[in-house]
Amino acid sequence: MNNLSANLAEVDMQLTQMGAKVTNLHGLVSFIHFNLDQIELFYVYNINSKNQYFLQMVKPFSTGAGVFSKPQDIVQYIKDDLKQFKNASNSNVFPEFTSVNQALCSTIQSVKDVFMTYNVPQDKMLQIKGKIDEISALLDDIRHTSAVL
């Protein structure tokens, strides 16, 4: 027992009183940092005693990569990611790519905030969905009409 477990206990007590079911597991956290030419990649993964691996990309944009059950899966995921980023860094729109992704992450958070705070009319909600469908269609078009890197 140490100060960390005391801090955990304080948080858990409040969440439990809010109605949450809280499970504590011992685990290890690893921080992974790649410094490529044009970009920094930063991941965090957590291994717990139930042999679950939670991987998250933190930089260049925040996204949950998923839950894995084998260490090789995490390594393979990061390997594939790294290859893609290295490829993508050859593109002449790479700086715009990272800012687009950051903007998307920020927009997701905004959608959540607006939906949770305001009484959003049905037509506005459908408008938002329409815009997302437009972006998906544009991405499909790019897939069909552009050369592979």
Added chain:
Amino acid sequence: MELIVSLSIFVIVMALVMSEVVNRTIAAMAGACVILLLGIMTFDQALSYIDFNTLGVLVGMMIIVGIVKNTGIFEYLAIYASKKVKGDPWKIILSLSIITAVTSAFLDNVTTVLLIVPMTFVITDTLNLEPLPFLIPEIMASNMGGTATLIGDPPNIMIGSATNLGFLDFIMNLGPIIAIVFAVTFLIFKVLFRKQLVLSPEREREILQFDEKKAIKDPVLLKKSLIVLGIVILGFSFHEQLNYPSALVALSGAALLLLLSRESIDEVFSNVEWPTLFFFGSLFILVGALEKVGLINDLASILVALTKDNLLLTGIILIWFSALASSVLDNIPFVATLIPLIKAIGANSGMDITPLWWAISLGACLGGNGTLIGASANVIVAGLAEKHGHRLTFRKYLKYGLPLMLLSIFLSSIYLIVFYLI
């Protein structure tokens, strides 16, 4: 030559431990290894000085508490107590302090405050009250509770291990004075803190909204834990009659609870404080070296000559010296050194030294209340408070801790004089 070397190594290690320049476990381990490397004692001799009974009690209780804390029982008790007293701040302080003292009588003080203080923060945040009037009494309660039993504080575990004093001996001889000291201390706290505990009715209602039943995470594990704890307490109460060392009771309880709980062994053992165990082991070797070279026996002879075989004088000197030293120094190395010294006094003088054990126990354990650095539990609480945005400074604590500690030692001295020393 061996005497000078052993003493020098001991003094250097103690200086490093007290100054916190180096982690205490690292300092003690390094010192013990130097003792062995220089051939002052053999490896087998070193092992013979290690009090494995003390280590066994510590390990056993660490394993037990590592499982029990997962049940949510401490959170339950904190909420139940707060609701039972209808959110009255002073009564919450008293209830939480009683829980702290009782828990501390069976678990070590650091573990106790790590369990109780987070609950205290949630309660004081809900009541919108300053936490320090809650934390300072809890610090003192943890040190008091630990004084009352064989297993409540490492000095008592070491004393019990070195002597024939059992669990019931500690309760019957120290329990009454601890109860008196607790009552007097908390009467004084009530007067000191009364102006800081003004509560609004809305906040009182909020605390009553808490549901203590939600706190119990694993009711089945809780039942099993309480049964095993009951068996362990019974085991401690009768360990002398059963001729079982206290470590066997603690370790058997731990094994039984591990078997019944089916908790992951890795998770449970991560609660075992290995640095603390290695610190103890190394310290026993360092003190053992002083014994082997005859220094302890020489010191005992000097003390006997100075006190002229007078039990009263020796007892009073010991309790006050232990208390004042313990208020600024770590009491574990201090008591570890005193134990062979007291035994040597007994051998050299023919006095009944039993009262002297009570004197050291009261002095070393209650002395920890004197300053913020007097006990590890005090430092831990100050650290948690700072992280929570409330600074418990050395000076602020000293205003309450030192006078109340001196009062407790004064009361303890009277108790010892009346019942043991004359």
